[in-house]
Every structure is written in C-alpha cells, then in structure tokens.
Amino acid sequence: MRYTETGFNLEVDLTKGNIERVPTDPRLTEQHLGGLGTNARILWDRVPPEVDPLSPENVIIFSSGLLGGTLAPGANRTIVSTLSPQTGLMAFSMMGGFWAPELKYAGYDKVIVTGKSPNLVYLWINNDTVEIRDASHLHGKGALETAELIREELNEPRARVLAIGLAGENQVYYASIEHERSSASRGGIGAVMGSKGLKAIVVRGTKDLNIAKPAEFWEECDKVLKYIEFRRENPIKGVPPILAGLGSPQEMAIHDEQWHTTSFSWGNARVRRKDFWTEERAKAWSEIQTKSVERLISCYNCPMRCGAIVPHPELPTHRYMMKCYSKLTYVMGAMADDLEFGFKIAGLAQEYGVDGYTAPQVMAFAVELYENGILTDEDLPGFPKKNEDRFFYLLDKIVHREGIGDILAEGVYWAARKIGKGAEKFDHNTIKKHEQIPIKLGMLNPIYYILWSTGEKINITQIEGQMPQAPFPTKELKEDFIKDWIQIPTGKEEKFKQFIMEWGEEGKRFPFWPPPDLICDLVEWQETMHYIDDTVGLCAGLSSFPLKPAYHIHNLPLLISYGTGLDIDEDRLWEIAKRTRNLVRAINVRRGLRRKDEKPPEDHWKKRFPEYEAKLLDEYYRYKGWNKDGIPTRETLEKLDLGFVAEDLIKRGILTDGDGNSEKKEEK
Amino acid sequence: MKDEKKVKIVKRIKIDADQCNGCRACEAICAAFHAEPKYSSVNPARARIHVIHDPLRDIYLPVYAGEYTPAECAGRNTYTLNGKEYDECAFCRASCPSRDLFKEPDSGLPLKCDMCETDPPLEEPMCVQVCIDDALTYEEVEVEVEEEEEAKIEDLELGLEALIKKYGLDETMKIMARMAASEQE
Structure with a gap:
C-alpha cells in the first residue's frame, strides 16, 4: 500500500481524447517526494527544450503535494507546473483551496495533460469515472x-473546479488558473490550459488516503495546530502587524496597510508614497474594507483565514473571493487612492483570469507609454482621462486581445519590444521577462540581491521568508526574537542568531555585510524551505514565508516519515530539495537560462556595486555547485543521482565533460 | 408520576455558522478519528459532520449526522434567512434516501455522530478541538427531563397498523412470532 500518496497519476492526451490511470514509480517518490519534485522530473523526461510552451507538445501537470489531503494543517496546495509562454522557462505556480485534496480522495496524485483538444472541453474526474466533456457553452x-455552471450541470455541489477565464482562452501570457478563493497565476499557466482547449478540471473523490504511522503523524499535526493557536495570541514583536502573524499576509483581516502602501512603489513601479498612510486614509480604507469583506475564509484543513468573500453586484456570481494583496496591486498600479476601486477591478480581473501582480503592472506600463507619447490615441481610441477608468479599459482590451491589448497581452517585456519607439526603457521591473513586485529601494541588500537574481520561481515571495525585513531596533526585541527561534537548520543556529543580534550595529550594515558565506546560507535556507513546501504541498503561509513558522526543517522530516513510512531525516530532506532545485535549474538551463539573465532590474536599488555583485554571484554559484555561468556541474548533478541530467547537458554541449572538476566547492 | 423530574447530562455542540471559515478540518479529523486504526486514513466522505458551503452565496453551515431514516420527507421547503436561501435539508441531520450524505461511501450504511465517545473519554469531540475559530464549541449541560409517561395502548395500535400497511399482516406477524420466541429463550 502507498501512504499519503495514491500511487496513481491520471494521464490525459487531449489530441487523442485518451485518458489513462497510470501507477507511479515509488522510487521517484524516494528521489523527489512528490509535488514540484516529481513534476520537474516529468517535465525533464517528457518535454524537450525546443518545445513551444503553447504547442500541443507542452505538458501541464496539476499536482497534489506529498502530504496533500492528510491531516497536516494547510497541506492543500495544487502545484501546477509547465513551461511558461512568457519566460520560456519552467513555470512555477501553486494555489491553495480544495482542489488537490479532492484529487487525492478521487485516487490520483497528479493530472498530467498533453495535446490539444479541437474544441473547448473540460475534464470531469469522479473517482474512477473520468470523462472529457464539451465546454463550448462555457466559452468566454x-x-x-464556469465553476458554478459546471457544478450545476453535473448536479454535484461538492465537486471542486479549477478553471480559466477569457484571458486563458485567449492565451494571455499572464492568464491565471482560478479555483474558488485561490489562483495559480504566475508565468501564464492559464494560457497553457487555454492553448490545449481545456477550460476546467472538475474533481470529486470519496476514497481513503492512507497514513503509515497514524498516531505519530496525528501527534505532529496536533502540535502544529496548537502552535498556530499559540501564535494567534503571541504575534512577533517589533514588526508591522502585516508581518507579525502566520498565514499569507492577513490582507483581508488587517486594515492597517501602512507597510504595503508606503514601502512598495506605485504606478509603473515608479513612485514611493511614504506619506500616503494618513489617519484620514486609514479611517476611510478601514470603512471600505469592513464593507467589502463579508466573511473571512480558509483553504482546506487550515484555520488561517487569509481569504474573504467579497460582494460584487456587477459580476454574474454577485460575489467573489479574494486573498492576499490583489486589493492593493490595482490601486497602487493605477495610482488610485480609492480602495473600493481595488475590490471592484480585482473581482472582474479574477473572473477574466489574469495574474493580480502582473496585470496591473502591464496596465501601469501602458499608461506611462501613453503619457510619454509612445502609445497614442490611435493605439488607444477613446482612452479615458481617469486612471481608474483607464485600467478597466485596458483590462478589457487585454483579455479580448483587441487592438493594443493583443500586444499588451504578452506582458511588459514582450510588449515593450513589439511597441519599440523607446518603450523598452519603460520595462524596468521585470526579471527573466517576468513582472516583479514593485519595490524600489535605496541601498543594495546583498541577501535579496542573490534571491532576486537566482530565483527560478521568478517571484520573490515564493523564495523569501522567515527573515525580518529590517533589523530589530532594540537589543530586547532581538533577544526576544531569537530566544525561541527553533526553525533554523541544524548547525546554523549560532550563526543565524548572531546575525539577528548584530544586524544594524555599527559596521554590521548592508551592503558589505554580512560575509558571503552567511549570505549564501541565508539564501539557501529561505529558498530550500519553499522547495520543500511545494514538494509536500504545504502552504508557505504556515511554513517557509512568515517569521517563525509552524512548519520547519525539524518537524517536516517527522511528518513526512510518519505519513509515508519512508525514513527521511533532516539531511535527506535537504538533499531531496537540492535534487529538485538542481533539476529545475537544469530544465531552465536546457532552455537557455544563463548568468546574464540573473539580475535584478537596474533601478531596483539606487546604490549598486557591480563588481561586488558579480563577486557575490560567483560565490553563490560556487556554494550551489554551479559553474560560473550558473549551470550545475557534472559533479554536483552526479552527487544528487542526476547523472542522466549531466549526460544530457554534456551531449547538448551545455556542459563540457571537464566541468565541475576544476572548481572547488564548499559543502553545506 | 407526572411531576417527577430527572436530571440528565446533555452533551451539546454549539454551531456558530457565522464563525465558520469553510476549512472542513472538522470533516477531515472526524473521518480520520473514526478510521480503524485511529487516524490511519482520511476521507471526508466518511465524516459524520459536513460543512454545507456555497461561498458565492455566503453559506457556510456545519451539520452533524443524526439518526438514520428510511423514509424521505413528503415535500421540500426552503428557508430564507438574512436574504440567503437554504434548502431545508441543509438543517436536517438525517441519513436518508433523498441524499448521499452521511453514508459510508462503499457500503452505503448510515453514519451517525457519536460525539467521539471513547475510552478514556475526550475532553471535547475532535471536530471541536480542531475548530480553533470556534465555529464549533462544546458544552455539557444538566437538563431536567420529565419521566416519560408510559406509551398509550392506542399508540401501539396505530404503530402496528402502519407496519401492517407497509409490510403486510403476514410479514409483521412472522416477525412478532420470532421476537416472541427469542424473548422466551
């Protein structure tokens, strides 16, 4: 018997209309655990580097994580992996909600979709009965x-639906996949679904999911739950309220938006409004928030209420669900001072299915081009005067791919190059062709420099975490923070605690402090914990993202071992995460990713130090066992049982046979 | 007889639907707690609690499995509360033929909440323990109950008539005879 996983994937070829239930190889579970890990392996094995992301040959995988659907609180993530039409690299996007657990209960770990259906269809998975159904009536x-209509026509209110909107159907490069209160939105994975003619996947499951060591497993889960309860009463001291608790930032519950509105940039990542958060605004925004949030809601088996039900009379569904930060992204992108605008446009955008980070930035970019005469009234006929109205106008054009919208639908990077006339200069907030969170700061932060540069999720929130954003102002707060900081990996405790204690003191400030080895340790720790979450299917909001999370490198091996019956300790878990990390890098390297792509936008910090930055990057590559161009060396790959990857890279001339032997590497 | 009162402990789960966040942790733990051995599997379809949820209508309603009933209700009513329309079945705890709720997914046998009665007893049923948002809370209250009056003979006659109507006189008599025989043994 298989534990915590079902041992079966559903393989769907939409060209042939073929569906198969395929047993999975338990050895792959031992190598990669599941979720992102096994997704990466499937993409490596099946999608050669020359495949166009929007062609039938691309594969899109909808996966549960290894612990998804078990009693582990927050183990509910759906991990969608494919190749991104926007970046050309592997797309990372995950979402919470209810879909992945339901898939497990239906008896599958993953749904692997390839090919292209001649007409719009949806997939209906009802335990052992799986069918491809016509979706032509759901077009647009x-x-x-869509989810409502499908549940109605199947007469199954308990079915869980993930679906694309019009943006996905029209293959907008930042189209999202939406599911109830969650979206998998980064990298244009909704466009890949659209390219396959797949409107939705619907699942209902009523089977058992087995646990290897039930009593021990539940005991660990119960501890996690008790810790979540403890943290409700004991927020972290000395940090803004939005960062003090667990969960995805509590944007729905917390009304104090000083941190986001004054730290992040407005418009096309242009202006910081440090004096935005006045008492008057705080009052007005709080009233709107109270009015706009009908109920705080959760994902499957998680007590954190990161989402909300929001009334929206203009939508056919009359309500929608929001989470996190999208109430602000449109407001700030449009330089609108009105939070109500944010709630209104976010609902519409979500129904169309666009990424709440990228879409407002593309629109702000277009507004800037218009204001600078690069786009004209000819490109934007009838363009309204007010920024809020302009955003509605642009959203409509983009999702319909109408006029200039057809170009803007490909995101800032591609649109800038298609528009030309100097538009490239206004593309100042993308990394690896992907729009970043609009943060423009003063002094180079060497830790974040590495995170922004080398992260292949290409989204900072999905690789950062657990570290304060600024030094604590007093010794007492520092001491209070480190006294029960148990989340640190074995062997690094003193080093990390010392960092917290010293940070901010004379001579212990960025950019030339801390020393490179500590920078590397901190970066690798932050990123590795995210890779583990995405593999086991845990929400980063309880794990790799917030300060002092409920899950960490010490209880995760126990949960995995008790759940699966495998024997996984801290070192082995770290190694598995490393294996997956290197496999992801290999997939991207094979598709052309190189050192030249690994850099934050030039104006990300005012004060930059090119030589020092290059040295840091060298140091980090060495630390990771990658060569000077950021490619994992043969030795690194072989040590991680990825010899077959090394062989492939050598065969393609990406690695030379000698690569890896010439460089000295530091061990973790 | 009529005025005598007895004190009885009633175990009560209080449901505050306004606090429900729809996470279904109650369903997951219920299914796992009642698995054999405990916690060895999770399958919310086996849970004895179900959260009726319809987010786009802001409906979140935890319902516990009550008694099994072989008969469907004759009609269906709907209730509108604060502008939200509920099917009457939403509030009904029965495992009944008109829906597949509160039935074992394999066998179709009815499920019923047992308040997690176990030895040694738990402080609170598991669903209440995991509901840290307090949509579910637990209390034990003492209530005075009147001693039940003896059933009237007319009621017995009415009941028998209904059984005979449903199963036929022969079948009913056969069962009565068998019960009488086993009683004597």
Missing part, C-alpha cells in the same frame, strides 16, 4: 461562473 465565461 468567467472562472468562478
């Missing part, structure tokens, strides 16, 4: 509306 329908 909003994502939530």
